[in-house]
């Protein structure tokens with residue numbers, strides 16, 4: 001099935017796009033679906049995002065995970081968290097992201113904004129990004145006024161009132177300008193509107209810099225203005241017609257940020273919860289002249305973003321990156337997708353000590369692995385679980401479909417790693433791809449960690465590709481994601 005999706009995507013890309021097109025992916029922090037005014041509320045003012053939605057494709061049923069790290073791991077790798085999530089503020093170094101896929105396809109790549117995946121000291125540079133300007137390299141660093149940032153490996157401690165979101169925005173705009181003549185991929189995970197809810201530079205209270213939830217509307221408006229800056233710069237550079245822009249949010253609002261919908265409904269902040277208020281996010285795609293103006297009600301999962309932007313750019317996803325997502329490029333282009341998503345599976349646990357929460361849902365119902373079943377269209381706050389004895393036939397059918405989706409994702413551990421070669425001989429300067437068969441074939445966590453015992457003799461990258469450095473002997477240890485299986489392949493460089 002995955003092969004079919006890819007072939008279809010290639011045909012679409014070849015038919016529509018003459019040269020390598022650009023991609024800009026913007027993601028606000030802690031911004032629910034309804035916090036963008038065009039989705040049906042007037043609580044916040046978002047004129048730039050409203051215009052983006054009104055001149056492009058607005059997805060009404062797009063879902064992230066309920067917290068920063070789970071969502072970021074899913075959007076960057078295209079995999080369900082159950083396959084490669086290790087814990088808060090972490091993205092395991094073995095994982096391949098859309099940064100590497102675009103870089104290896106010849107794109108200039110940039111990461112501007114919030115990182116927060118640095119428990120092991122990693123940066124976007126370890127995941128395929130040529131350049132980066134990030135906050136939360138260390139989580140305790142201030143991210144707004146006088147932000148401490150890591151800019152291409154240099155720790156920059158701002159002291160003159162610089163606002164972190166402005167610095168990241170200027171970095172992104174500069175990247176666009178410098179790369180206007182080559183294909184580029186800009187990932188812009190915005191720093192706003194996560195707490196601390198401090199005043200923006202547009203506020204007379206900026207100098208005082210005091211935490212107050214009353215600042216949130218200004219923060220949302222400022223976030224909208226910064227996203228608008230990116231669109232304006234693409235326009236000025238004449239790049240709008242060759243750049244797919246996608247805007248989304250990484251999870252629902254924080255609890256204190258209730259949105260009042262146009263019909264008067266109080267839509268609360270559900271950050272941290274799997275229910276709608278925690279995971280329902282905006283998703284807007286815009287590309288003048290190519291993406292039609294419209295709305296779409298198909299189910300879109302965060303894991304779908306990676307295959308979608310690769311599909312658009314004509315980038316093939318290697319089998320060593322076993323994505324769970326389904327490209328929604330057809331829907332972006334206003335077409336029917338022959339591979340429609342029928343359910344979303346959520347695996348959610350922020351830290352290894354927390355109890356695992358799992359659910360499968362569609363636009364109407366959500367089933368948790370503990371058996372609770374909610375009609376989320378009528379009861380989006382999930383106050384009353386439905387009793388099996390009172391279900392209609394149709395509800396029973398959907399319950400069975402969602403239970404099957406949960407069952408499909410039951411953890412199947414890796415039992416064995418079988419190397420294609422028992423030992424390897426190489427010459428200095430030579431490169432070689434190692435192959436490892438992972439059994440059983442339906443194992444859940446199939447990504448591997450590669451390590452050389454002597455990097456001077458031979459290095460190995462996260463794809464299992466060897467580069468021989470100098471004469472000598474070394475061993476390549478390959479470890480399963482769960483750490484329970486490993487093999488060692490001797491390498492002799494001559």
Ligand SMILES: [Ca+2]
Pocket residue numbers: 029030067068194250251
């Ligand atoms: Ca967040």
